[in-house]
Amino acid sequence: MTFRLTCPVCGKRDVYEFTFGGQDRGPRPAQEGLSAEEHFRWVQFRMIPGGWEGGEGGGVREGDRAAPQEEWWYHGQGCGVWFRTTRDPGTNREVEGGGGG
Amino acid sequence: MRLRRLWRPTPLKRHYDVIIIGGGVHGLATAYYLSRDFGITDVAVLESQYLGFGGSGRNTAIVRANQRTPENVRLYDEGLKLWRVLTDELDFNLMFFNCGSLLLGHSEASVGAFRMAASTHNFMGVHSELLDPRQCAEVIPGLDISDRPAFPIHAGLYHPPGGIVRHDAVVWGLAKGAAAHGVHIHQGCEVRGIDTDRGRVTGVRTSLGDIGCNRLGIMAGGYSSAIAAMLGIELPIHPLTIQAMVTHPLKPFLHHVFSSTAYHVYANQTLKGEIATGAHMDPQVNYTTDATAYYLKHQAEALVDLMPALRGVRFMRIWAGLADMTPDMAPIMEGHLGYDGLFLDAGWGYFGFKSGPVAGKYMAEYMATGERPEILEAFQLKRFLENRYSGETAAVMKYGHWD
Amino acid sequence: MVADAGAKTGGGLADRGSPDPSVGRPDCRRPPSHGRLPEGRLPPGPTCRVDLSQPLEFSFLGRPVTGFAGDTVASALYASGVRIFGRSLKYHRPRGLYSMEGESSNTLMAIDKVPNECAETTELKAGMSVRAQNVRGDPQTDRFAFIDRFDRMMPAGFYYRLFHRPYRLWPLFQNGLRRMAGTGVLDPRRGLEEGIRGEGGIRVEGGIEVEGARMGSDVRAERYLNAEVAIVGGGAAGMSAALAAAERGLRVCLFERRPWLGGHLVWRVRDFEGEPLHRRAEKLAVRLRAAENVKVFTSSPVTGVWGENLVTGFTSGAEGDLFRECHWECRAKTVVVAAGCMERPLVFNHNDRPGVMQVGAVWRLARTYAVLPGGVAIFSVGDDLSLEAAADLADLGVKIRAVADAREAVRQDAALVTALEERGIPVLAGWAASRVMGRKQVKGCELGALKGEASRRFGCDLVVANAGMQPRIGALATVGARLAYCGHTHTYQPVELPGGVFAAGSMTGLRDPRAIEASGRLAGERAVESCGGSAPGPDESLPEPAPGCDIRHGPDIGRGAKAFVDFDEDGTYKNVVESAAQGFDVPELAKRFGGFGLGPGQYRVAGQNLAMIMADLRGDPVETATPTTVRPPLVPPSLATLAGPGHDVHKRTPLHGELAARGAIFRRAGPWLRPRYFSEDTSCRKEIRNVRRNVGILDSSPLGKFRIFGPDALKALQRVYISDMRKAPRGHCKYSAMCNDMGQLVDDGVVIREGENEYYFTTSSGRAGSTVEWFRYHTRYDRWDYNLVNLTDVLGSLNIAGPNARRVLERVTDDEVSNEVLPYLGCRRITVADGVEARCLRLGFVGELSFELHVPSSYCQFVWDLVVEAGADFGIRPFGLEAQYCLRAEKGHVIIGAESEARVTLTDIGMGWLWDCGDTAAKKVGAPALRACEKQPGRMRLVGFRVDEGSGSPRDGAVVVDGAKIVGYVCTTRRSEALGWQYGMAMVREGVAVRGGRTHIRQEETPGRGESCSATVVPTPFYDPGGRRLRA
Known part of the structure; x- marks a missing residue:
């Protein structure tokens, strides 16, 4: 479903103006002492708690709701800024006040 | 004709030898083969909604074996041969329409890529042909092979063994077959937690109460990463929303599946006459199945560019499902994942439907014997920790595999 | 702030088709030109929208038919006596008009060779060619009509149980099934031959046409709107909401699917508060059109309301519009959904016979299109509006023999019952239609009591049936409202609405015109509040929603083998029962198994009935009935309209025209169009030779x-x-x-x-x-x-390459470009001619002495001309991407995507020497991965090879085999004139990647026609391994 993101520079814009940059995992780990496995986990492995609301044709689901996550987005068709925002994978919506990080 | 229930309602027991999470093609196929080939009948398939709610009932029903690498071709080829076998075994017509598929290439580079695919397939005994644009138009009349489209057609990879299968029928047929061998199927049973004890899986907590088990299979398609997260397991799987749509029904005029890399489009005409067509996906991880106006429009743009006759046709319905994407577009089939007795069959991305029965067959063997079948060697989780991609996609990723 | 401010009358998009703006309707009360009423027509009344003085000739099945301006295709056909509009999908039953709203496939027809056009809503135009669908021969005598008798052989899901034994016969059955399926006929070559693809096209942005439209061509436009309030539905409630919001200064867009405003009031002549209802609607419309800040879009169905209040739909072009259809998207702060109701189809035996119609269809035929719907009618309904219709139609001359009302007597409007009885029409409360007689059209109807055994038969040619009203919930459902069954109205009503979304009007169960308007005003004020305005005043006291009708199906339904729940796929009551018996006992499963709501009518026709019947079959209370999911589009848009005027965007370099004039054959390269070849010779022999021996010039501006x-x-x-x-x-x-x-x-x-x-x-x-x-x-x-x-677009780039490159360059600059001043990989700023500043980079991608000039884009052509003129004596000529591709491959230089892929690292493709592992503090992107894989065994590697002379000539993509295993593939291979042999680069498993090793290469583009050859692994570069030419 089409939703909008809050760019800290441009304000609310259609999501299709942005590039998704993934969950915020913090800065790049130091290279010294980083094992190959740690590195590849950092790059690719994610935990995305589930739960989804209002399953089609069924009742509203309760419990184990997806946790809103901090993410990086790039306003490629706008100002060209990478910013952090909070979005809920369970609703596919930016969480109120999540923009502008 | 006498009408009977395809699967009997069964009481929910408090313990099963094997519990499978996910009442889609993969879960049901695994249950079917466990009960049929290995005599393991104390099996429950738990489905949170109704059978086929997820990707199994939302895909565009295309089946084929023209993957990129030998490891994948081998698996999908075996899968492709199962439709006919299962139709007989299950005594349920899966409506395999063996119409062949045509993949269109739109650049000089695609010719090389298709030659590589065709050479690989034919070397392995899987029929594929490299076609020039004129031959493409002979296979699919109506394709615009002129220079007018934004991405003119340069080549085609024609794969006669492919086709379409009635996706719901596969779900129901496998449910029928599994139930006939004693498997319990529980719809509306949502898993909310997984119990473990000293490194072993011991059961699941569900909306219908706690159920114990010795072995647990996570085969929940797009929701698999959410299930794994209940145990704190991180996976290189991103659930992404993928959309599909159908047009008004038309008399048959499209006699093959066609797809295009440059336009991110695949299309086929169902037995009912609709053009079923799919698009690529939104990049952000999420568990919703919401369709977007954006893709309805972009799909139309692509289709009329490829086949101008479709201009007057109307879209009747759009829907979405989840695809569990891995970085290399190949699945993860793993046993004893962090816990004894925990099995995972996920990460199928675009390909979860066509692979369902064959994946179930080998996952059943894996779960029954505890030994990884040789054919599954290429699909271990550890390849992502060793940076050894399966090569199913040549494209290099950017930040993560969502792009 | 409005995206298209001032466009209210521009572009033909708003305020369409209303020569008389006060009523939004042309004067249609003129008598026919020849003074006699055409056959099948009523004298035009005050609500008529057909101009009987303006005949339009068109054809049906090749036969000439006359309609009139203002007709839809369906109303014209019906007036001319056509009753069978097509044949049904499975049973080939005759089908006719039903809702006049295009709710099912019954009246989808081929119009001017475009299949599946909705005859009920398509405006008639002179010269149209109309054909029935799913018909073998004449629709009256369809050759497949016999299939109707074989329903016993076709229970729900029968195709899953048949045709696969023995399996070898399945393809035969499958082809037969396939031919029977589908409705419309499409010629796939059509667009190719007739060239109807979107030529030209307009996009309206800020009220300005971006591209010129071509009149008469198939122009599809698009428009992007912003509004504070978007209103779905231009009936009394929608208009009231719009006025309420506009009066408070908000920007409003109102979308109405019909060509006029007023909803169901526009064909009602009943007096209400001293004036006919249609006048009431017209007055509202006049106020609305005069209001500031309101843009009204008629003939504009909404296809969906999506996340965060994005409303989409399309507008059909009318006379004077520059487009045939226009796709629009409106991003709104708030949305008022006042979409009205449709009639819930009544499920009873043979409820699909031509002549069985819903109340609105019959009423509108008479009142809007001046068509006499029938001579003798039976009503079986469940709503007061239907009783009003019966009385009105009786006044227009339809003989109504009885009105069955599925509701109990206490639930009816007593005044309407009295009105009917005054006209001598018996009203049977608690009764409904049980079956229709007649094979090709209605000849009679049996009514029965819902409780008890009583029944009566009537002869008639028209059965007007519904099961009461159901709201058009589509817009609410797609935007994410939670809907629940309401036991009072017996409809699905919103119990939770997303932020900024409001519902109003008859869809909320209201029937009283004042209440409907008040609910609209309230919704408008709520929208104002939600946009930051003050809260609405105290609620006006409104009449409560009227009680609804909960009938599931007609009495004495029996097996219900021909009692249709879904017309599109011939889904019957019997099929619902059969689905449930086989375990598909929830609507979502039954929908898929039995085929309900999967056709053009989608959830609209089958949705609520299926849920209610299934609840009954399960023995559940009707309140638990869960309908199937509503999926967009709510009205089917054509692909051409969605696609719009074309959005292909590509970039051209500053030299595009020059290159085209020189015969360049362009290809897409990323966003750019670039020359791939300069002749039909795709081996580019001459281009390559000229660079190797002389000098070439490449437009490398996209760099x-x-x-x-x-x-x-x-x-x-x-x-x-x-x-x-x-x-x-x-x-x-x-x-x-x-x-x-x-x-x-x-x-x-x-x-x-x-x-x-x-x-x-x-x-x-x-x-x-x-x-x-x-x-x-x-x-x-x-x-x-x-x-x-x-700076990519700001600076163009020219690459001058070849042994004579320096001599050419020296002629266009006074600056020193000798090997001493500007050695290989050197870079300096030079001045070209008398004043063009250029960066001059000495690079060697193609393996020869070469200079890359980076100059401002605006000077590119100038510099090109100078260089080409200076090089004329040396025979300078342009070369394209293919030549460059070969030249660099001879050097073993890698192109990303060609000789790299997702399985290999920088080290794997032999470029590990670039990696600096010293500065770990820099945290170089990729360094940890390179370190991890550096010494890993079993990786793929890029190697160079030389094809053994005479063993064959493989091409890009051939595979490298080792016995029965595939161990790699050829990335690039070419025969080199400079080398005199065929070289290539291949991605192979470690082990094959041993220098001097022999490999076997095999390509098989067509099964059985494989070719093999052998090759030897050799070091790269193949050409000029010492790099002397680069450094010359």
């Missing part, structure tokens, strides 16, 4: 060109480049690469230090667009102070 400067510029370069950029000396091109976190090659180019904290660098043309994104992504935590400027 990514960037300036990075600032105190932390070097840190940023150190992060993204895999080499040590601290060592980049001034005036020197440092070649390097960028990797991703998997160590895969993503880009390569040169970096030039031009000053203190000041660098210039190039990227591959495919990466130019994402380079800024990439730098900023990988430094996003670091708060480094640097500026990155993309």
